[in-house]
């Protein structure tokens with residue numbers, strides 16, 4: 001290839017990045033059309049499954065033995081919104097600079113892995129050699145809004161998913177800023193909690209008792225004190241303790257609402273004590289924490305009269321994939337990494353992925369994005385990935401995935 005020319009898979013990646021699958025109105029029809037076209041071009045079996053309400057593209061490369069458990073490569077095609085004004089380039093243009101850094105929403109999370117999986121399937125299909133087990137690829141919607149409703153949470157309970165007979169799932173991980181690569185074997189449970197307080201109204205000049213805001217603030221302060229404790233656990237431990245973000249419970253106050261709006265011009269009735277106040281928290285709980293006990297903790301925090309809470313995201317089970325010598329998939333994965341001469345570091349994923357629904361079925365899942373020497377920029381402004389890192393990622397996957405599919 002002429003060094004001036006772009007690697008064809010990089011061009012495909014950039015084209016995919018330009019498809020507007022950003023929330024709140026992801027264009028799944030265009031991403032589906034794109035993937036279907038590629039499957040047809042590459043001669044890969046596919047179907048578009050729509051029973052859950054949104055398109056899920058399923059691709060299959062048949063193995064020699066249909067009775068063996070399959071390997072599933074799962075990726076989500078949706079991306080989070082981008083605040084265009086805060087980017088140095090258009091976040092949906094997939095601009096490449098002179099260093100080969102490609103800037104776009106989804107370069108790391110996780111359109112890179114979508115296309116890398118697709119390219120792996122392409123190369124396996126092109127080789128014409130049959131591998132031992134079935135290999136499936138699923139391209140799913142709505143991961144970024146929780147996977148609930150029309151996403152993975154529902155799909156894993158369908159007959160279609162059962163038919164895939166999955167033995168191992170690979171899904172997204174995170175970029176690594178060092179030479180090492182990170183593999184995730186579990187993740188923190190994402191709980192989004194919306195607290196509502198109701199209380200007494202009155203004139204803003206008086207000492208009204210039992211106001212909604214006071215009640216809410218007492219709860220918020222208890223929760224922020226807990227946040228401080230957890231932050232200290234992470235930041236004040238000596239270097240020996242090796243605690244990572246995925247090992248503590250994080251909690252952020254991300255929604256706060258009260259006050260009586262006066263009109264549509266950002267004015268409020270400052271002299272009216274509001275009867276309702278609301279707070280929303282994003283809480284991430286490590287798999288080692290007992291979720292029943294944590295729920296009780298939340299109930300204690302919100303026990304005061306006039307307070308109630310609802311979950312906007314909730315999960316009551318949070319399984320991990322065991323990385324012991326009984327896990328043959330992991331032994332196989334590690335051996336491939338050794339042959340590739342890459343160093344793996346294992347961690348708990350600090351955020352959430354669709355893997356949690358897979359692990360909760362008792363199916364092992366590894367979160368792995370083959371991206372090293374790159375800052376972690378998922379959901380951030382100016383998210384980018386270097387084209388060389390992207391291309392090397394395909395070779396890394398080629399050194400790992402066929403071995404898993406061929407496992408005895």
Ligand code: MET
Nearest residue numbers: 144145146190313351352
């Ligand atoms: C709770 S849904 C997960 C959405 C997203 N992947 C996150 O971790 O924030």
Ligand SMILES: [Zn+2]
Nearest residue numbers: 076109110172
């Ligand atoms: Zn993601």
Ligand SMILES: [Zn+2]
Nearest residue numbers: 109144378379
């Ligand atoms: Zn994300």
